Ligand SMILES: Cc1cc2nc3c(=O)[nH]c(=O)nc-3n(C[C@H](O)[C@H](O)[C@H](O)COP(=O)(O)OP(=O)(O)OC[C@H]3O[C@@H](n4cnc5c(N)ncnc54)[C@H](O)[C@@H]3O)c2cc1C
Ligand code: FES
């Protein structure tokens with residue numbers, strides 16, 4: 542009897558180190574998928590999408606860390622779960638957008654299994670941590686056969702589920718810059734129930750000094766084939782005193798930068814209507 | 830080739846078995862080990878019927894709740910797990926299970942093994958959980974019968990009993 546708990550057969554590989562995992566990736570390339578928490582890999586399997594091999598990181602030691610220092614910023618290892626990040630007082634205090642995107646992600650059980658790095662690597666346009674980390678200006682560290690490579694998250698999302706990760710690379714860490722005075726952030730999303738994926742989500746990270754916005758990064762998810770930055774809205778905000786008039790202008794600028802579609806979770810019309818409101822609210826929440 | 834010899838400790842009993850790489854923990858528990866209290870609802874992390882506890886040193890309570898349908902059995906090699914059957918001592922019901930009985934938190938009973946496991950985890954981590962926190966903590970467990978009110982009542986009752994027992998000790 543067909544049942545959604547039966548996964549298609551694949552070869553399960555369990556490397557004991559990052560080096561061994563990279564060797565396997567070099568051999569299998571796109572024929573293998575990496576599995577961290579598995580909350581996406583297994584669900585895709587139940588829907589009939591499975592690669593020839595799955596490389597599980599379960600036995601790779603030393604990747605389950607969330608490290609913070611005031612000068613060095615935040616480092617999140619490839620096996621740090623969503624719950625570990627949500628439970629970190631340093632994350633909550635210094636990177637509220639990331640905190641919220643992890644704390645409301647899925648269910649308590651999936652937060653105990655799923656990873657933040659997996660959320661980004663999955664590159665779903667609706668990924669919640671992906672959206673927050675794009676606004677926060679994260680860096681991604683890959684380990685490949687020729688060593689380490691670090692890229693900005695700005696270069697990572699290329700198109701629908703297409704990313705700058707090479708098939709033989711393992712993402713080992715995501716980094717966030719050290720907190721600076723005046724830097725504020727926030728994340729919000731719209732869902733039917735909390736365990737649903739986002740209909741739309743938005744995150745902002747601003748540097749504010751004396752009521753004037755010095756720098757701005759605004760990200761949105763589920764309104765385009767990939768998680769995007771709203772560069773035009775950022776430009777409107779930069780160098781300005783944050784006022785109602787500016788917020789009105791920013792809301793008005795959102796529509797031309799998004800290309801939402803109808804799908805199971807929402808309609809393009811709804812997404813168009815609500816996106817400007819969500820962006821505005823998220824900016825207001827960030828500046829407090 | 831795709832066979833993995835593993836050892837799982839479930840409810841303090843050790844099982845040394847061989848599992849297929851693509852089999853989930855849920856599948857192995859139910860079909861290979863006959864631990865049928867772990868239920869199959871959705872098979873994709875939405876309903877929590879398959880919730881089990883896994884020991885984890887990173888946790889204050891020493892363990893955490895996961896969905897057995899989303900874990901590959903072979904990746905759980907060496908882990909200590911607890912199902913609804915192993916919550917109490919010597920086969921007794923724990924305070925949460927007893928409260929579900931007393932407060933009628935059970936109707937058809939299909940969601941119950943997952944509910945009591947998750948509620949135990951919730952109260953171990955947050956003994957003073959408010960109603961809002963209880964509801965948020967049970968968001969990954971779906972019940973088609975009770976409408977949740979009786980379930981929340983059961984968890985609150987268990988909370989009272991557990992606090993009392995702690996004071997006695
Ligand atoms: C019930 C349910 C609810 C959910 N709710 C949400 C939600 O609210 N918001 C949300 O954003 N997501 C949600 N998700 C999706 C998912 O749980 C998250 O995206 C999670 O963060 C994925 O992490 P993981 O470690 O489980 O990923 P995995 O399944 O292990 O991997 C995900 C993808 O990333 C790749 N990958 C993982 N780690 C690496 C690595 N180190 N290097 C290279 N590639 C890697 C994998 O090959 C795969 O393509 C939900 C899923 C379920 C089942
Ligand atoms: S069967 Fe595992 S969550 Fe539904």
Ligand code: FES
Nearest residue numbers: 936940972973974
């Ligand atoms: S009691 Fe029937 S599903 Fe919960």
